[in-house]
Amino acid sequence: MSEMSAGKLTVPKLMPSPAVWRRQLLAIMRIEFIKALFSRRAFSCYALVVIPIVVMSVAAFEHGTDGRPAFESIENGRRIFGYLFSALFIGGVLFLGNAAVFTALFRGEMLDRSIHYYLLSPVRREILIMAKYLAGLACCLVLFGLCTIICFLLLYVPFGMDAFITDLGNGIVTEQLGLYLGIVLLGSMGYGAVFMATGLLFRNPLIPIIVVAGWEMLHFVLPPALKVFSIIYYIKGLLPIPLDEGPLAVIVAPPPLWVSIVGMCALSAATVAISVLILRRFELRYADE
């Protein structure tokens, strides 16, 4: 042990201020982002994002007996991509990926018995919640946003660069990709807020994940008053292809774009606020884990 005495350290006293709050927010975000993206728990998310890429790759490189692409035409390809995105990506990858990332933000640390390091820090609980939430959101945007971009670009493989440049010139690529990325953002905001709260509330988040999945699957039979509490209600309205027919049809008309955005932001903010209240009343008992 060093000869240095405790009194030799010169620590400037930190006074709560916006500058300190910003530094705390960024520090926690950085730590949590790295943890969410590179820890062992992130492997399940990597496995999830590979699935649609593999499916799209198979479809993109598949040719019929007549040598024509499986998508037949670019318009048909965009529609198939829409169905795939709606069924496989939103219902599976985005939902489960968000569940994995956001429930681990608190529950994972409780299992690792390391949450007390945060709870012993002079950080406002709302800053801690916001920082973890934003880190989870950033992680999901990187993983699922990249996955969406790759899958969308794979759509153009059978039709060549010319078709891509034409669609880019027409604004189809930017419009549709923007909407898909918007769905990833809004979906992650909504699911993330819900799963962060369940990770704080429940010792075993699997049951609430199943309950939320059931609620989301049944949203089309819910009365309008309850439908607003369904995340899929807001995000499916953003899909750039009509889903008013076929097995994936949205039974009621989707909300306008601005309602989707405002509604999703409001729902996420309310759920994050609930998480702050839960954390303020939180009682650390590792023995129960």
Next chain:
Amino acid sequence: MNKAQTLTRQLSDQCIVLSDLSKFYGDILGVNRISLQIEAGITGLVGPNGAGKSTLMNVIAGLIPPTRGSLEILGVRPTQTEKFFAQLGYCTQYDSFPVGINGYDFIRNTLLIHGYDRSTADTLTMQTLEQVSLLEAARRPVDAYSKGMRQRIKLAQAICHQPEVLVLDEPLNGLDPMARAQVIELFRDFANAGKIVLISSQILHEVDLISDRVVLLNSGYLVAEGDLSNIQSETGEPMKVFIRSTDANAIAAQVFGLEHVVEVQIHYDGEGLFIRTTDADAFFLAFNRQVIDRQWTIESMGPADETVEAVYQHLISETQVAT
């Protein structure tokens, strides 16, 4: 606010104040009706397994809220998160760390989360790691540290922001004798700087050596608190005194007649004796008179069993008899 209230307020702004504090886990008692005032210096929290030490530590550290009663550290309640945790350092008994982190990042991240800028955090990290002799192991994963190193990195995490109050749950566990001595010296430095150091331990003789005061807990209840000799005299526990003298036999013959002396033993070399008395103050008064009157030669004299363990055993046995 009148003068007395102002004075009380000022005093409580320099202490840890627990008022009628209880913590129940459902029907299970953690601690019950604890009222305490812990001042600057080193206070030892003593008790066997299940006494409520860790519960009390966790309540004081703000990790669990009390079921009843209140807690203030230097006049700040745990709900005032920023002020409360800025002045508190807590070394927990949990031997767990963020997965895969190295010692340097562990301390640096703590300081960044506190809100320090990067350069200050870097400087403080180096200083703190030097303080706990972990500079060489700073870049190694904490998971690969030995038990003693893990204990020291936890200690570094608790002191890196130089808190006014240091709460340490079993801080000497796993440390080799040399490291123990150095860590104890560090606690003493903190106490000498006018800070509050609260240490819980089951190793009673160490608490004895370190602490200025002790808090004795048993089955969730506060059994006694304060300066060890005061507790001893207040509890009426017979005190054992060792006297080194060439007149040991003569002394033994005389003091045995004193009312409050219950036992006298001559040391095997014949030049010392152990005396057990129920009233230490009265004994010393009477003994001093006899020494002057009879011209005895006294080489040394002092308490032979003024230890936390002795007091604790006495109090526990009293409690068991009472129940």
